[in-house]
Amino acid sequence: xxxxxxxxxxxxxxxxxxxxxxxxxxxxxxxxxxxxxxxxxxxxxxxxxxxxxxxxxxxxxxxxxxxxxxxxxxxxxxxxxxxxxxxxxxxxxxxxxxxxxxxxxxxxxxxxxxxxxxxxxxxxxxxxxxxxxxxxxxxxxxxxxxxxxxxxxxxxxxxxxxxxxxxxxxxxxxxxxxxxxxxxxxxxxxxxxxxxxxxxxxxxxxxxxxxxxxxxxxxxxxxxxxxxxxxxxxxxxxxxxxxxxxxxxxxxxxxxxxxxxxxxxxxxxxxxxxxxxxxxxxxxxxxxxxxxxxxxxxxxxxxxxxxxxxxxxxxxxx
Amino acid sequence: xxxxxxxxxxxxxxxxxxxxxxxxxxxxxxxxxxxxxxxxxxxxxxxxxxxxxxxxxxxxxxxxxxxxxxxxxxxxxxxxxxxxxxxxxxxxxxxxxxxxxxxxxxxxxxxxxxxxxxxxxxxxxxxxxxxxxxxxxxxxxxxxxxxxxxxxxxxxxxxxxxxxxxxxxxxxxxxxxxxxxxxxxxxxxxxxxxxxxxxxxxxxxxxxxxxxxxxxxxxxxxxxxxxxxxxxxxxxxxxxxxxxxxxxxxxxxxxx
Ligand SMILES: Nc1ncnc2c1ncn2[C@@H]1O[C@H](COP(=O)(O)OP(=O)(O)OP(=O)(O)O)[C@@H](O)[C@H]1O
Ligand SMILES: [Mg+2]
Numbered sequence: 001x002x003x004x005x006x007x008x009x010x011x012x013x014x015x016x017x018x019x020x021x022x023x024x025x026x027x028x029x030x031x032x033x034x035x036x037x038x039x040x041x042x043x044x045x046x047x048x049x050x051x052x053x054x055x056x057x058x059x060x061x062x063x064x065x066x067x068x069x070x071x072x073x074x075x076x077x078x079x080x081x082x083x084x085x086x087x088x089x090x091x092x093x094x095x096x097x098x099x100x101x102x103x104x105x106x107x108x109x110x111x112x113x114x115x116x117x118x119x120x121x122x123x124x125x126x127x128x129x130x131x132x133x134x135x136x137x138x139x140x141x142x143x144x145x146x147x148x149x150x151x152x153x154x155x156x157x158x159x160x161x162x163x164x165x166x167x168x169x170x171x172x173x174x175x176x177x178x179x180x181x182x183x184x185x186x187x188x189x190x191x192x193x194x195x196x197x198x199x200x201x202x203x204x205x206x207x208x209x210x211x212x213x214x215x216x217x218x219x220x221x222x223x224x225x226x227x228x229x230x231x232x233x234x235x236x237x238x239x240x241x242x243x244x245x246x247x248x249x250x251x252x253x254x255x256x257x258x259x260x261x262x263x264x265x266x267x268x269x270x271x272x273x274x275x276x277x278x279x280x281x282x283x284x285x286x287x288x289x290x291x292x293x294x295x296x297x298x299x300x301x302x303x304x305x306x307x308x309x310x311x312x313x314x315x316x317x318x
Numbered sequence: 319x320x321x322x323x324x325x326x327x328x329x330x331x332x333x334x335x336x337x338x339x340x341x342x343x344x345x346x347x348x349x350x351x352x353x354x355x356x357x358x359x360x361x362x363x364x365x366x367x368x369x370x371x372x373x374x375x376x377x378x379x380x381x382x383x384x385x386x387x388x389x390x391x392x393x394x395x396x397x398x399x400x401x402x403x404x405x406x407x408x409x410x411x412x413x414x415x416x417x418x419x420x421x422x423x424x425x426x427x428x429x430x431x432x433x434x435x436x437x438x439x440x441x442x443x444x445x446x447x448x449x450x451x452x453x454x455x456x457x458x459x460x461x462x463x464x465x466x467x468x469x470x471x472x473x474x475x476x477x478x479x480x481x482x483x484x485x486x487x488x489x490x491x492x493x494x495x496x497x498x499x500x501x502x503x504x505x506x507x508x509x510x511x512x513x514x515x516x517x518x519x520x521x522x523x524x525x526x527x528x529x530x531x532x533x534x535x536x537x538x539x540x541x542x543x544x545x546x547x548x549x550x551x552x553x554x555x556x557x558x559x560x561x562x563x564x565x566x567x568x569x570x571x572x573x574x
């Protein structure tokens with residue numbers, strides 16, 4: 001039982017919509033695992049299956065050795081869950097919200113734990129105020145405190161830092177790192193922030209349209225799927241055919257963009273080949289580029305579309 | 319199970335007493351019933367009232383019936399609250415913990431009963447203020463209280479079971495129309511059954527509201543000890559709806 005979380009050929013259909021298509025991954029005990037993917041990729045659906053909120057259409061989901069369908073209760077005892085939409089009871093106070101969570105998860109010494117957590121998350125002063133009067137970040141922090149109350153073995157966090165300010169975000173990263181290091185808590189998190197994934201995750205899976213398309217450590221993914229981007233400002237028209245041997249070339253008003261693997265080494269040759277270069281910008285590969293290369297999203301393409309769309313709207317208004 | 323029901327009930331209770339509108343409804347609804355409906359027959363000759371209802375004041379006759387109907391309709395609030403918890407996602411929060419689904423249903427049922435008992439107390443108080451004379455029997459009163467709680471739980475579970483698998487806010491209203499109207503008019507809550515046509519009499523004898531109302535009238539109007547069969551009928555109804563209700567909720571309650 002070395003794995004804390006296992007997805008085996010998970011499929012989930014909502015009517016005709018294939019939310020998950022044979023998703024398989026294994027997360028080791030003590031690992032922080034990131035699930036990255038565009039909107040609608042199936043990240044939340046995956047978490048819902050593992051927290052017992054919905055059943056898989058087929059395939060198996062296993063947490064701490066227990067099947068989430070056959071042994072739902074054992075699984076639920078061991079997991080904590082943070083929703084991407086913050087879920088707390090607005091009419092109750094922070095303290096009352098924690099009490100409910102504690103009694104439902106069977107925490108014995110809940111008052112001390114609740115007090116510690118509230119203090120840690122800077123909510124102690126607000127403990128007796130109705131949660132409806134909290135700010136977004138305060139609600140999120142309360143939700144995190146609720147998820148940690150019963151010391152779960154496995155934590156599922158769906159976009160945990162959405163809506164948090166910079167300080168609170170870094171604070172939450174530290175919490176995740178600390179509970180992971182000190183207590184060996186396994187974490188599966190989803191995020192749209194690449195720096196968050198890079199900072200926290202030991203391993204990352206990229207999911208698109210219900211399928212896992214890449215899996216590995218951030219460095220592995222960068223070497224395998226990453227590209228450096230060289231952006232050159234040019235004076236004259238450029239003949240792309242002489243550049244295509246360096247990588248994918250995109251021309252954009254007065255700029256040449258080249259996607260390549262080993263930018264530093266080829267820059268001198270590129271500059272020589274173009275001749276009339278005004279400036280050179282180098283963007284080293286990052287998870288952003290990995291993500292965009294794999295999921296087919298492209299910044300350049302979208303810019304053009306937006307320009308066209310915007311122009312059309314303006315024309316229509318006349 | 320007890321721990322979960324307790325804390326979820328506490329949640330229902332706190333939300334209930336913190337809502338201004340709930341207090342408003344809890345006072346306004348009985349007031350309007352008493353003022354408008356309870357007095358609708360006030361001009362009737364008392365000889366007729368005596369012959370038809372067995373008492374000279376329709377309000378006296380009707381109060382236990384009104385309270386029966388009230389207890390039944392509280393189930394709608396339980397079902398609405400369940401659907402609402404789905405809409406705001408709170409049910410997901412509960413369902414990611416090891417809490418049994420039936421505990422959620424039972425806690426909501428108790429919350430609805432609490433609301434019913436509070437409203438009923440106000441109704442009785444208003445009745446007394448408006449000069450309703452009660453002939454009280456203590457044993458019957460105790461039986462009545464037990465029956466009210468039992469029927470309240472029973473109906474709440476039925477309503478929730480019927481809306482356990484939907485997040486449509488219209489569902490509780492639809493179920494209410496389906497259930498409360500027929501039960502209200504086929505019981506003795508509003509009118510005595512000796513003047514019912516025989517088919518309606520038969521239906522009314524299968525209607526838990528009839529027994530609940532008769533126990534209430536024994537306690538407050540006739541001042542007699544009701545027949546034990548009434549209590550048995552009420553408790554049987556509750557036992558059956560609790561068993562079926564919790565099974566259906568366990569099987570069909572969806573997180574969203
Ligand atoms: N309850 C549902 N009924 C029908 N379709 C659903 C339901 N929940 C999700 N889906 C569909 O399943 C797919 C995956 O949704 P999911 O919420 O898992 O995406 P996600 O990766 O979490 O996206 P986001 O980044 O926007 O949160 C989407 O196409 C969505 O429309
Ligand atoms: Mg999502």
